[in-house]
Amino acid sequence: MTAPLVIGSVAYSPNVVPIWEGMRDYFAGTSTPIDFVMYSNYGRQVDALISGSLDLAWNTNLAWVRTVAQTDSACRALASRDTDLIFTTVFVARSGSGFTSLESLRGRRLVLGSRDSAQAAILPVHFLREAGLSEGDVNLTRIDSDVGKHGDTGRSELDALRAVLDDRADAAAIGINTWQAIGRGELLPGAFESFWTSPEYSHCTFTAMPSLEVERADPWVANLLAMDWENPQHRPILEMEGLQAWVPPRLEGYASLVKAVSEQGITARW
Amino acid sequence: MVIPRTPVSPPSAAPSAMGVVLDLIEGIGRVPTGGMATVALDAANRIAALDLVVAWCASSGNEIVSVEGLTVTVRHGRSPDPLAQLDPAQVPGSRVWVYTNFDCNLACDYCCVRSSPKAERRAIGAERLQQIASEAAAAGVGELILTGGEPFLLNDLDALVNSCTDELPTTLLTNGMLFRGARLERLRRMDRSRLTLQVSVDSATPGIHDSHRGTGSWAKAVDGIRIAHDEGFRVKVAATLPADQMHELDPFHSFLDTIGISREDQVIRALAHRGVADSGIELTVDSLIPEVTITADGVYWHPVAADHDAQFVTRDIFPLADAIAEITRRFVAHRRAADSAAEWFPCA
Numbered sequence: 001m002t003a004p005l006v007i008g009s010v011a012y013s014p015n016v017v018p019i020w021e022g023m024r025d026y027f028a029g030t031s032t033p034i035d036f037v038m039y040s041n042y043g044r045q046v047d048a049l050i051s052g053s054l055d056l057a058w059n060t061n062l063a064w065v066r067t068v069a070q071t072d073s074a075c076r077a078l079a080s081r082d083t084d085l086i087f088t089t090v091f092v093a094r095s096g097s098g099f100t101s102l103e104s105l106r107g108r109r110l111v112l113g114s115r116d117s118a119q120a121a122i123l124p125v126h127f128l129r130e131a132g133l134s135e136g137d138v139n140l141t142r143i144d145s146d147v148g149k150h151g152d153t154g155r156s157e158l159d160a161l162r163a164v165l166d167d168r169a170d171a172a173a174i175g176i177n178t179w180q181a182i183g184r185g186e187l188l189p190g191a192f193e194s195f196w197t198s199p200e201y202s203h204c205t206f207t208a209m210p211s212l213e214v215e216r217a218d219p220w221v222a223n224l225l226a227m228d229w230e231n232p233q234h235r236p237i238l239e240m241e242g243l244q245a246w247v248p249p250r251l252e253g254y255a256s257l258v259k260a261v262s263e264q265g266i267t268a269r270w
Numbered sequence: 271m272v273i274p275r276t277p278v279s280p281p282s283a284a285p286s287a288m289g290v291v292l293d294l295i296e297g298i299g300r301v302p303t304g305g306m307a308t309v310a311l312d313a314a315n316r317i318a319a320l321d322l323v324v325a326w327c328a329s330s331g332n333e334i335v336s337v338e339g340l341t342v343t344v345r346h347g348r349s350p351d352p353l354a355q356l357d358p359a360q361v362p363g364s365r366v367w368v369y370t371n372f373d374c375n376l377a378c379d380y381c382c383v384r385s386s387p388k389a390e391r392r393a394i395g396a397e398r399l400q401q402i403a404s405e406a407a408a409a410g411v412g413e414l415i416l417t418g419g420e421p422f423l424l425n426d427l428d429a430l431v432n433s434c435t436d437e438l439p440t441t442l443l444t445n446g447m448l449f450r451g452a453r454l455e456r457l458r459r460m461d462r463s464r465l466t467l468q469v470s471v472d473s474a475t476p477g478i479h480d481s482h483r484g485t486g487s488w489a490k491a492v493d494g495i496r497i498a499h500d501e502g503f504r505v506k507v508a509a510t511l512p513a514d515q516m517h518e519l520d521p522f523h524s525f526l527d528t529i530g531i532s533r534e535d536q537v538i539r540a541l542a543h544r545g546v547a548d549s550g551i552e553l554t555v556d557s558l559i560p561e562v563t564i565t566a567d568g569v570y571w572h573p574v575a576a577d578h579d580a581q582f583v584t585r586d587i588f589p590l591a592d593a594i595a596e597i598t599r600r601f602v603a604h605r606r607a608a609d610s611a612a613e614w615f616p617c618a
């Protein structure tokens with residue numbers, strides 16, 4: 001029997017175990033069985049990948065960018081969720097607050113998620129900078145409720161929204177997934193509205209070191225991409241993981257984060 | 271787990287109601303699919319917050335399990351579809367039972383609907399049975415099952431049965447004791463290709479059978495099976511046994527083999543605690559998978575409880591599809607409630 005590929009994942013929610021058990025069951029029926037190892041944060045996971053105790057790591061965009069930096073671009077991205085290729089950051093405020101653009105945040109209070117959340121902290125600062133606003137131009141509050149998980153739990157984003165509801169901030173920058181989770185402002189008209197949505201960027205991706213031979217990686221990717229939303233056995237796993245199809249990664253989608261990380265002097269290690 | 275609300279002083283009701291959704295997303299995120307999260311509503315805007323929780327659950331694919339005062343319990347994800355867990359033959363409406371009359375030439379001590387020679391006839395009637403058969407066929411029902419009391423007491427049974435077999439495969443339950451004279455002629459006019467007879471025989475020898483059903487009844491039933499076979503009908507045997515005899519079935523099966531009943535037509539079930547039976551397993555709406563059952567009085571949950579108020583579903587037999595839908599809806603609701611109770615009180 002082929003030795004299973006060992007995949008690392010961060011335990012950001014209790015559903016991570018059923019997701020990976022489902023994935024392991026699926027791959028047990030393929031030519032490329034897998035096993036998984038859970039980490040409490042992305043720093044540990046990337047260390048394990050680089051040191052060779054993992055074949056693959058299921059990384060967020062920040063974990064991918066940091067792995068690239070630590071490996072001199074030797075690592076490879078193998079696959080992402082369809083939803084990872086079209087990720088955006090949404091700036092939201094209380095309905096009727098009158099924000100029309102990033103420029104209108106000048107002098108106002110913006111709340112950000114955990115400092116290592118790409119979608120709710122690092123990229124928002126980058127987008128402000130691109131709009132001509134430096135950190136001093138906007139009154140920034142950071143909510144570090146889930147550092148290490150790169151915004152995966154979204155808890156810091158929920159806390160940011162609470163700050164807006166409680167009038168401790170005028171606006172919040174959150175990931176599109178959190179915006180969707182609260183119903184995109186349609187659930188309760190009069191609570192939140194979005195006033196700016198970022199260009200699309202890439203989010204999570206399976207990351208491999210060059211030591212993983214192409215002969216092992218390629219059939220595994222082919223089996224992954226073969227998971228089918230219409231197949232009742234595959235569907236619950238895909239639903240829990242938040243995708244309809246696994247797809248090849250879109251590397252250009254990481255350019256904005258690479259730039260943001262370098263502008264903000266974010267280190268390659270944790 | 272009750273997730274505490276951060277105190278807010280809302281300038282308007284809408285944003286503060288929104289807080290409960292943030293609490294809910296966080297709570298749901300902390301439990302795996304199938305787990306429960308509980309949120310507390312603000313007393314000041316309970317209705318608005320509850321509306322919002324309902325809307326959020328509908329749009330996000332989660333499910334409200336209970337609302338008690340200011341506490342709402344939500345399941346992460348939806349509970350599994352109870353219908354999908356059933357064998358296709360068990361899906362409500364896959365077959366329909368009809369009680370044709372209720373009176374009977376026997377007075378068995380376990381009769382689940384208290385039939386006897388003294389029981390008042392409550393006949394479904396030719397017109398209603400014809401409509402049931404045609405609506406059943408249109409509603410996708412696969413089989414009709416006719417039961418008495420003893421249907422062969424009816425003078426128009428051949429016409430009744432033919433109106434059913436014209437639409438669907440049909441099984442006719444009988445004690446098999448009346449196949450003589452005009453009644454035998456009626457049997458002969460039925461459609462052998464679409465009708466199965468089901469005769470009750472409770473034991474391999476007369477003793478046990480006769481003790482419940484009356485002296486001489488075993489011999490007549492076995493003779494009735496022979497007549498039906500001679501007339502070219504398929505015969506099933508249904509036996510009703512006390513639960514403590516369910517483990518001694520081999521001699522019984524061997525006997526049924528000798529009288530020409532194929533193994534797939536040997537149906538042995540445990541005695542139900544209904545009607546005049548004074549012992550038996552408890553059958554309740556919660557524990558019984560429904561079998562749509564129609565009597566002259568209306569629609570019931572299951573044939574073993576067709577005189578039991580707790581299992582009465584509706585007086586309206588027609589449209590039959592609506593009656594089937596109502597039973598299906600109640601079944602799903604019972605199963606969901608039972609599932610959530612099971613999750614709340616796990617066995618250690």
Ligand code: SF4
Binds near residue numbers: 378380382384385420
């Ligand atoms: S069990 Fe059947 S045969 Fe016996 S009394 Fe009831 S209806 Fe008649």
